[in-house]
Structure formats: C-alpha cells, structure tokens
Amino acid sequence: MQNLEYKYVNFLLHNITSLNKEFREGYELYNEKHPQESKYEFYFDYELAQFMAKLLQQGNHFKCPPHEELEKLFQYTQMVSYFQNIERLKYQGENLLKLIDEPNVYLNKLSEYCFSDSILVKFMIHKDTCTFFFENALVYGNKDNWDDEDYIIKGENLKFHFEGVKDMKFSGSFDLKYLQHSRGYEWEHDKVSDGRYRLAILCIASYEHFIIEFTYSTVRITPFDYENFRVRFQG
Structure with a gap:
C-alpha cells in the first residue's frame, strides 16, 4: 500500500507544481537554500495530502498558504522528489531489461x-x-x-x-x-x-x-x- 500512497502524493505534487506558478517558484527558491538530503525514508503524511487536495480543489490559481505551512510542504516535496529521481533511474538501461525479463x-x-x-x-x-x-x-x-x-x-x-x-x-x-x-x-x-x-x-x-x-x-x-x-x- 505504501507504494500507492507514494504514487498519490506524487500525483498531488505534480499537479501543484504544474498548475500554480507561485508555489513552483517558491519551491525552487526553497530548494536552492536547502540542499536535498543524501537519503530519505518515505512516509505518507495523510494530513499534508488532505491539505494539498484542498488547495487543488480551489482551482489552478489557489492562494498559497502561510509560510509556516508552506515550508512543511516544501520539505515533504523534497522527500518525494528524491524518490522520483530513484524511480527514473530504476527504469533506465539494464534495469529496464531486468524488469521486462522478470517472470x-x-x-x-x-x-x-x-x-x-x-x-x-x-x-x-x-x-x-x-x-x-x-x-x-x-x-x-x-x-x-x-x-x-x-x-x-x-x-x-x-x-x-x-x-x-x-x-x-x-x-x-x-x-x-x-x-x-x-x-x-x-x-x-x-x-x-x-x-x-x-x-x-x-x-x-x-x-x-x-x-x-x-x-x-x-x-x-x-x-x-x-x-x-x-x-x-x-x-
């Protein structure tokens, strides 16, 4: 179930960063000042997921939340981004062949x-x-x-x-x-x-x-x- 929870928050964050310029630029600035950690453990934050869903339900130009809430969301976005990169690497080169050849x-x-x-x-x-x-x-x-x-x-x-x-x-x-x-x-x-x-x-x-x-x-x-x-x- 954890893999599907990851897919869900990945879906939410993709929509937020794609649809809202203010959030996207804010996250890019946060990322510059706060380098990504070398390793993360994935966890599903249901409250944050609900928070993101409510933002998106307001439409493409939703109003960004206060700084304190936004920073917590940026931290979570960094963690999900780390696993996105791993996922991309997994489907390149020999790994792709291994996946296809597996019984x-x-x-x-x-x-x-x-x-x-x-x-x-x-x-x-x-x-x-x-x-x-x-x-x-x-x-x-x-x-x-x-x-x-x-x-x-x-x-x-x-x-x-x-x-x-x-x-x-x-x-x-x-x-x-x-x-x-x-x-x-x-x-x-x-x-x-x-x-x-x-x-x-x-x-x-x-x-x-x-x-x-x-x-x-x-x-x-x-x-x-x-x-x-x-x-x-x-x-």
Missing part, C-alpha cells in the same frame, strides 16, 4: 487487464467476496510483442467479481461524493502463495484518494451494459 508473478486471468485511467462506477463488499464495476478497463492484446499496436486494445466496461477475499485494508477518503466515478490511477497485483493473490487499487476523484487492498483466490470477469447499469443504480 510474471501474477499468472491468472487478471493479468490481461489494467485499471489505470478506467472509471470505478460502483463496488460492493460482502463477506468473503467483492465486486468492482469499471468503465473503460483496458484489455491487453498481443502480450508476446510489447511493440505491437494491438498490445493494448480498446477499453471495455467490465465487472470483476473476487472470491475468497481476505485481509481487506482501506486507506484514504471514503466519502461517497468522491467515490462516485473516481478514476483508477494505479494498481498492484502479485502472487502471495499458490492459488492466492494480492490486489491493491488506488482511485482518485477531485484530488481525493482511496486505496483498497485485499487478497483473493479467484476472480470472475464479465462485461456489463453501462447504460442499463447507470439507469438501474444511479437513476
């Missing part, structure tokens, strides 16, 4: 799909099952050729029904006004043991986020009619 650890039908940039229109949790309805979930095509134009085909409206669900964890905002039509931003999927898998999904709406993480044994994937679904569940 695929999530060898089940879910490995054919991607939730990034899809829309989570509804999810249901009941005992040891949970169901997600995604609009425009990406379906992988020719997986043997990364350069093939058909490697990813067009999105589909799909229902993912998970069984044998355990170890459910939640993080972030679960206010319904943010959950409706949130965007799938990042996800993690890996094998934890024979016949058991872990899935974690980060969704973002109005700069708020929530993460759902759980393990499961089987998944059933079927298409659903979004228009009929919308009329039935959303009116």
Whole structure:
C-alpha cells in the first residue's frame, strides 16, 4: 500500500507544481537554500495530502498558504522528489531489461487487464467476496510483442467479481461524493502463495484518494451494459 500512497502524493505534487506558478517558484527558491538530503525514508503524511487536495480543489490559481505551512510542504516535496529521481533511474538501461525479463508473478486471468485511467462506477463488499464495476478497463492484446499496436486494445466496461477475499485494508477518503466515478490511477497485483493473490487499487476523484487492498483466490470477469447499469443504480 505504501507504494500507492507514494504514487498519490506524487500525483498531488505534480499537479501543484504544474498548475500554480507561485508555489513552483517558491519551491525552487526553497530548494536552492536547502540542499536535498543524501537519503530519505518515505512516509505518507495523510494530513499534508488532505491539505494539498484542498488547495487543488480551489482551482489552478489557489492562494498559497502561510509560510509556516508552506515550508512543511516544501520539505515533504523534497522527500518525494528524491524518490522520483530513484524511480527514473530504476527504469533506465539494464534495469529496464531486468524488469521486462522478470517472470510474471501474477499468472491468472487478471493479468490481461489494467485499471489505470478506467472509471470505478460502483463496488460492493460482502463477506468473503467483492465486486468492482469499471468503465473503460483496458484489455491487453498481443502480450508476446510489447511493440505491437494491438498490445493494448480498446477499453471495455467490465465487472470483476473476487472470491475468497481476505485481509481487506482501506486507506484514504471514503466519502461517497468522491467515490462516485473516481478514476483508477494505479494498481498492484502479485502472487502471495499458490492459488492466492494480492490486489491493491488506488482511485482518485477531485484530488481525493482511496486505496483498497485485499487478497483473493479467484476472480470472475464479465462485461456489463453501462447504460442499463447507470439507469438501474444511479437513476
């Protein structure tokens, strides 16, 4: 879950520095006067994340906060920037080849799909099952050729029904006004043991986020009619 929390604050800071000139110039000045440390330990500051989300909800030209609050945010930005640099290095040269050549650890039908940039229109949790309805979930095509134009085909409206669900964890905002039509931003999927898998999904709406993480044994994937679904569940 920590990796998805990092992806979320990275998303927030990218938007803040891209959209607000005053913040960007203030951070550049802070960076000149306060050199980056040689090493950081990542931590997720929920209060700071909420603070950034509220700023962004004001629009591109939000008013910068007082100096004391801004300095704390600049310190946090430096830490995230440190991991951004590590992430960039990780995907260069031989490291990229190693990542591609690594065996695929999530060898089940879910490995054919991607939730990034899809829309989570509804999810249901009941005992040891949970169901997600995604609009425009990406379906992988020719997986043997990364350069093939058909490697990813067009999105589909799909229902993912998970069984044998355990170890459910939640993080972030679960206010319904943010959950409706949130965007799938990042996800993690890996094998934890024979016949058991872990899935974690980060969704973002109005700069708020929530993460759902759980393990499961089987998944059933079927298409659903979004228009009929919308009329039935959303009116």
